[in-house]
Amino acid sequence: MIKGIKGVKDILPEETPRWRFIEETARQWADRYGFHEIRIPIFEVTTLFARSIGATTDIVEKEMYTFPDRDGTSLTLRPEGTAGTVRAFIEHHRGADPLPQKYFYIGPMFRHERPQAGRLRQFHQFGVEYLGTQDPKADVDVIALLWRFLSDLRLPDLTLEINSLGTSTDRAAYLPVLVAFLQTRVGQLCENCRRRIDTNPLRVLDCKVPACRAATEDAPHLTSYLSPEAKDHFDQVLSTLSALGISFRLNPRLVRGLDYYCLTAFEITSSHLGAQNAVGAGGRYDGLVELLGGQPTPAVGFAAGLERIAMMLPSERVPTLRPSVYVASFGAEGSPAGVRLLDALRQVGLSALSDYRATTLKAHLRQADRAGCRFAVLLGDDEARAGSAVVRDMESKVQETIPLTDLPRYFVALSKNF
RNA sequence: GUGGGUGUAGCUCAGUUGGUUAGAGCGCCGGAUUGUGGAUCCGGAGGUCGCGGGUUCGAAACCCGUCAUCCACCCCA
Missing domain, CATH: 3.40.50.800 (Anticodon-binding domain)
Structure with a gap:
């Protein structure tokens, strides 16, 4: 018998009503916030992802489905949706149109990981990208859209965590301080984190090993190294969220896995999910458009995992369609x-x-x-x-x-x- | 890439210290009702016991290997 590929699942007819409901609800909420659907390719040239996600990230280093085209060009099955969306934005000169541009996408993504609860090799994401404004109200729009969408689905026990990663200059000022601190605690850190001091020091802060958490308890916070502009941006995001009645938890340890994030970083988790407890996450990526060759364009967005949403969606939310x-x-x-x-x-x-x-x-x-x-x-x-x-x-x-x-x-x- | 759990009917699972023809529930098909569904009763179909070796008079069971799957690490949505 020929079987499906590891980590790649069939969604059988019993399950598709649940998926349709989630997708329709996502589209509905995207519409309400003025985001328009974009359909980007499933595969792109490899350099797009390597450059935007970051050459030293796990995704690029060991999780991408990369293969040569017939002429030898290296192609890659998309591991996420932002890179392709931004590529399309630049390629079609959307920056020349009235800004801001607001896009959303729904579709499969591919990462070569060991499958686990809430983690597949082909998985699905709903994501939005808000391009062309650095206004903190745009950050809030994006966060609120994700929060309202997930709440509308009645997913249980959602928590919004938020942090500011500062500008790249802020991080440049902060990183040596953090590294110096970590070096004084090397003995208490797990093997992984010792390695991360050099490769990705920010990541040490969100290590789950209790000893590491304890060792970094009084680590200097990035938020205290924010420039006045970054601090103001963050404060406005928080106060606007409060004005909308969306509660959040400040998490100074929250960092993002992809290099292009700056300023606002957020994540919505649920205790109903297993170890992979992030339902959706995102943040601001003001430098990415320029990095990929476009005009400097600030942007903010998120991606949400549909499998994880489907796992948590209460069955009574799924409408039953019966033949008459x-x-x-x-x-x-x-x-x-x-x-x-x-x-x-x-x-x-x-x-x-x-x-x-x-x-x-x-x-x-x-x-x-x-x-x-x-x-x-x-x-x-x-x-x-x-x-x-x-x-x-x-x-x-x-x-x-x-x-x-x-x-x-x-x-x-x-x-x-x- | 690393660790642990689990592989027996379409599904969920029993299966005794290794012993004859491998079972149940649900589901499916038929009958009881020659043209009236769900409940009940009766009957039927459906199995290379994941795969390959080994131990044994004898293996679904024990050993080795392998594959699949789930969970966790890692990482992330």
């Missing part, structure tokens, strides 16, 4: 009449079905019941000859004989009530 009419036709004359009836019902917009394996009325009704149909049309040879059929209400069991030609109109009239 089951055609139980049988016999030499009833069967062909049933096929014509199905077609007629569908043409007037009704959801109508039948099980062609069923040869007895009993089997038909069992299928009608199982499919959850509200009505069954009983159509045997007797009815076919009479040019009518028996409509059975599956709940009340009330039956009524209706001329075949009237049935589409009859059900359309009824369908306004169910």
Whole structure:
């Protein structure tokens, strides 16, 4: 048997209503905030991701699906959506259009990781990118959109954590201080963190090892090294969030895994998720457009993991879609009449079905019941000859004989009530 | 990449110190009801016991290897 690839899952028909509901809700909230959908390619040239995400990040170093095109060009399956969106923004000269530009995307992303609860190799993200303003109200718009969306889905126990990463100059001033501090605590740090002092010192701060947390308890905070402008930006973000009644937790240890982030960084987590507890996360990336060759353009955005949302979405939030009419036709004359009836019902917009394996009325009704149909049309040879059929209400069991030609109109009239 | 758990019917799982023909529940199909669903009863279909070696008179069970899967580390949405 040929099996699917590790970490790549089928979403079967039982699950797709849940996915559709999440995606439709996401689109609805994006619309409300004025974000427009962009559909970017599944794969891009490798250098786009290497340059934007950061050559030394785990994603680029060991998680990308990279392969040569036939002419040798190195291509990569997108591991996230921001790089492609920004590339499209630059390539189509969107910066020349009235700013700001607000985009959202929904689709699959690919990272070669060991699968685990809430982590797959092909996974799906809903993300937004707000390009062209450095106003802190844009940061809040993005955070509020994510928060309102997740709250609307009634996901349990959500927490918004927020931090400021400062400007690149702020970080340049802070990093030597942090490194100096960490070096005084080297003995108390885990092996990983000792390595990170050189490679990515910020990451030491959000290490989960208790000893590391204790050792860095009184580490200098980046937030106390913020420039006046960065501090003002952060303060405005926080006060605006408060004005909207969105509560948050300041987390000075919060950093982002991708190099392009600056200033506002945030993450929404839930205790209902396993170890991979981030539902959505994002932040500001003012330097990225310029880094990729565009005009300097401030921007802020987020990405949310749809698998993680799907795991937490309460089942009662998922609307159930049921077919309305089951055609139980049988016999030499009833069967062909049933096929014509199905077609007629569908043409007037009704959801109508039948099980062609069923040869007895009993089997038909069992299928009608199982499919959850509200009505069954009983159509045997007797009815076919009479040019009518028996409509059975599956709940009340009330039956009524209706001329075949009237049935589409009859059900359309009824369908306004169910 | 590292660690741990689990692999038996479509699904969820039993399976005794190794012992004859591998079971249950749910689901599926049929019958009881020759044209009326859900409940009940009866019957039926459905299994290379993940795969490959080994130990043994005998392996679903024990050993080795391998693969898959889940969870965790790491990392991240």
